[in-house]
């Protein structure tokens with residue numbers, strides 16, 4: 368009886384493990400890390416789709432190479448050991464073989480290079496953006512600014528574990544989420560106020576360093592509504608692990624309603640250098 372219940376518990380554990388790998392795909396929980404996650408988070412932005420297919424291609428190639436090399440090693444160990452092959456061959460050159468082991472890796476590298484360059488190009492070249500968000504990393508929180516929605520700005524701090532409400536994600540939930548409309552190309556300007564931080568959202572295939580005194584640029588286009596979580600990805604000090612990112616993707620109508628509310632809730636920073644830059648149109652160059 369005891370053995371049976373042990374088996375049942377084991378089976379349940381395995382099933383829940385398999386379930387956690389399979390079920391959340393495409394569900395509301397798809398935008399954050401999950402227990403026992405083996406692969407990457409499901410993609411929700413064009414660049415991440417390319418990353419996913421590039422990862423799949425590389426997995427196939429490295430698997431074939433590992434199988435080939437392991438098979439070759441095993442074959443040599445069995446076929447050419449001192450017992451099985453007491454008189455070794457004196458061959459020192461084989462032109463065809465030498466050309467083959469040079470040309471084949473070159474072809475493999477070209478096969479890898481083509482999608483790799485495609486991915487780099489997609490990540491670096493910002494398409495015509497519908498809106499812009501400016502992100503500033505600080506020790507240890509994020510400042511967000513919406514320059515073309517009235518220029519309001521707000522800070523986003525992690526909610527400490529003691530203040531979490533039921534359903535809120537530990538170490539991922541913030542007091543003020545970034546809100547963006549669905550299916551909208553968002554240009555993100557990333558900088559920092561003190562040390563180097565990095566604004567990263569796995570589901571968008573996005574990771575951009577925020578460097579003090581410099582503005583970096585990246586983009587995403589969220590394809591599904593929901594909340595997407597990320598974390599600072601550049602070790603930036605004691606509380607580096609406690610400055611998460613939460614992006615809420617909503618319908619265009621809900622976004623307009625949020626902007627109307629945010630304009631009064633978060634006042635723009637008048638007198639800020641960025642305001643002057645924005646007025647002269649130099650901010651996003």
Ligand SMILES: [Cu+2]
Pocket residue numbers: 504505563564565599600601602603607610
């Ligand atoms: Cu940081």
